[in-house]
Amino acid sequence: KMKHLIAPSILSADFANLQRDIEMINESQADWFHVDVMDGVFVPNISFGFPVITAAKKNAKKPFDVHLMIVDPDRYIAEFAKAGADVITVHYEACTHLHRTIQLIKSVGCKAGVALNPHTPVSLLKDVLQDIDLALVMSVNPGFGGQQFIPQTLNKISELKQMALQANPNLYIEVDGGVGINNIGSLIEAGANVFVAGNAVFAAPSPTQMIADLKNVQVN
Ligand code: DX5
Numbered sequence: 388k389m390k391h392l393i394a395p396s397i398l399s400a401d402f403a404n405l406q407r408d409i410e411m412i413n414e415s416q417a418d419w420f421h422v423d424v425m426d427g428v429f430v431p432n433i434s435f436g437f438p439v440i441t442a443a444k445k446n447a448k449k450p451f452d453v454h455l456m457i458v459d460p461d462r463y464i465a466e467f468a469k470a471g472a473d474v475i476t477v478h479y480e481a482c483t484h485l486h487r488t489i490q491l492i493k494s495v496g497c498k499a500g501v502a503l504n505p506h507t508p509v510s511l512l513k514d515v516l517q518d519i520d521l522a523l524v525m526s527v528n529p530g531f532g533g534q535q536f537i538p539q540t541l542n543k544i545s546e547l548k549q550m551a552l553q554a555n556p557n558l559y560i561e562v563d564g565g566v567g568i569n570n571i572g573s574l575i576e577a578g579a580n581v582f583v584a585g586n587a588v589f590a591a592p593s594p595t596q597m598i599a600d601l602k603n604v605q606v607n
């Protein structure tokens with residue numbers, strides 16, 4: 388069984404000290420950088436774009452897990468790959484031709500992910516599950532760090548895990564929003580194996596120690 392991965396979200400980093408926070412993640416037990424891109428249309432917030440990602444990538448020593456909270460993502464897939472994305476995740480709700488978008492992500496050499504808002508059922512992934520590398524279950528309404536975890540997410544993860552056992556046993560099942568030391572154990576038990584953590588890491592007295600604590604949680 389695969390050890391779970393920790394993906395600190397740089398949305399919660401100090402952008403006035405981004406290099407310092409990138410080095411902290413480099414030297415920690417984190418597995419991926421989680422990179423939240425918001426366009427002010429798909430979500431009611433705007434985060435950052437290509438110049439910031441390109442600059443961050445220069446000194447980052449771990450894969451970039453890019454979460455696109457943008458409408459019509461096809462327009463920018465190639466450019467995100469060029470900026471350094473290793474995984475590109477698009478929202479189910481933002482893609483009219485999701486299958487095509489998934490193929491486009493793979494054609495630029497990235498792993499392909501699909502994210503679901505809290506109200507979107509996991510059953511809607513059934514006919515693309517074999518085609519994707521990652522499914523991201525949003526456990527808050529996307530747009531902001533530091534929100535409270537929505538408990539119904541646990542059922543969604545269990546259901547997705549069952550679907551994946553049949554269709555795609557190597558699927559990464561990622562949870563994003565309100566993840567911390569108090570709920571990561573139950574999320575692992577439900578079947579998730581990639582954990583985004585923004586506030587939990589960056590508001591901790593020692594972010595490095597919090598990453599280690601999240602990484603070293605064990606369940607039977
Ligand atoms: C929310 C973003 C998350 C966010 C998570 O829209 O997709 O990745 O950074 O932050 P926390 O862990 O603080 O909920």
Ligand code: ZN
Binds near residue numbers: 422454
């Ligand atoms: Zn995210």
